[in-house]
Amino acid sequence: MAADKKSGNRRKKPHTWLLMVMAALGGGLVLLISALLNTPTGGGGSGIGGPGRQGSSPATPPVFQAKAGSCLHWTEPDAADIRQVKCGERHLFEVTGQANLNAEFGPNTPYPSGEQWQQLKQQRCTEVSNRYLGGRLDPNGRFAVGAFTPSQQGWDSGDRTLHCGLQQPGPSGKLYAIKGQVAKQDQSNTYEVGRCLGVNGTAVWDPVDCAQPHSVEITGLVDLGRQFPGGFPGEDQQDGFLATRCTELTAPYAGSPTAVADKKLVSYWDTLPQESWDAGSRQVNCKASAQLPDGSGLAPVTGSVKGDVQVGTEPAPQDSAPIEPGVPATGER
Structure with missing residues (x-):
């Protein structure tokens, strides 16, 4: 819509560069990729050979035993308590299948760099996950591709398997719980009405209480499929309808x-x-936010539009803490 373009806050493809690639180590898991720098933050530990094989200590069974359609959950930042759960329960990772890298990487090939792992995850696990969903993976949706990778020792022992899956990251890279299988859900990248999204500098961040500084407040949820049952409506058609519907909501x-x-x-x-x-997505959000006076980005807003509101004239503080992809988020998305 026109107002959205002026605000510079049109919805973009999810921040897939924030998503986790994790290394399975003997007895536990550690993050392999730094989301911001694409550099290794782990990868040591006991050797792993992959499914049915062992290095100097056994691989974490929940990862290597999980088949496509199963779901994994953990609560510890390092995923030390990872376990398989029913997909109807809260979980952080839905397994979509495996990608075998033997064709690309022979037995003497050096361990991939962080950037290579990120590229491999995006290419190979996107293919696997799209097949799993019958070709209906929304590249702009709320779910994103993730992967568990071999450790350095596992790689040296011959493990060339990516364990692919879907997860639900926030802008910070932290993962929000999923309930139910992705294939049975609308993948639209929407939030519940009344949710406020945090602000980091001038960027949208993870959900926060509306009493805290935030960038966006969700004021409505619209199912475009009800208005346009006959097929895809162009952006102008969507804008024309939403200009009225979002005002009504x-x-x-x-x-x-x-x-x-x-x-x-x-x-x-x-x-x-x-x-x-x-891909089957049909829902969009109506929103309220404010721009900084110089138009450089989103202004920090404190308080819900339902009550008293304070709009900042300077950018919100920039959170300089390292991004923590794969770490469970607190609260609800």
């Missing part, structure tokens, strides 16, 4: 038709691209 949410503007906020909405529609 936001006004009662905020308390009055003028509440958003009166509080120096801007209303806007998401639209769906063709590839997301083809």
Whole structure:
């Protein structure tokens, strides 16, 4: 939509560079890739040969025994308590299959770099996960591709298997729990009405309480499939419908038709691209946010549009803590 373009906050492809690639080590797991720098943060430990094989100590059974369609969960930052759970329960990783790398990497090939692992995960596990979903993986959706990789010792012992899956990361790289199998869900990258998304500098960040500084407040949820049952609507068609529908939803949410503007906020909405529609995604959010005076990005907003609101004139503090891909997030997405 036009307002969305002006705000510079159109929905983009999910931050796949934030997603985790993890190394399975004897008795546990450690993060292999630093999401920001694409450099190794782990990979040592006992040797692993992959499914049915062992190095100097056994591989973590939940990873190597999990078949496509099974789900894994952990609560510890290093995933030391990883276990298989029913997919109807909260979980962080839905297994979609394996990718064998023997054709690309012979027995004497050096262990891939962090950048290589990231590329391999994106290429090979996207293929595996898309097949698992019957060709209906939304590349712009809420679920993203992840993988467990061999450790250095496992690689040296001949393990060339990527264990691929789907996960639900926030902008920080932390993982939010999934409930139910992905194939049975709308993959739209939406949030519940009333959710506020944090702000990191001028960027959208993980969900926070609306009383805290945030970048975006969700004011509505719209199912475009109800309005457009006959096929994909172009962006202009979506904008034309959502301009009215989001106004209808936001006004009662905020308390009055003028509440958003009166509080120096801007209303806007998401639209769906063709590839997301083809994957089965149908939902979009209506939103409220504010721009910094110089237009350089999103301003920090404190307080819900339902009540008193303070809009900052300077960027929010930048969180300089290292990104922690794969670490379980607290709270709900």
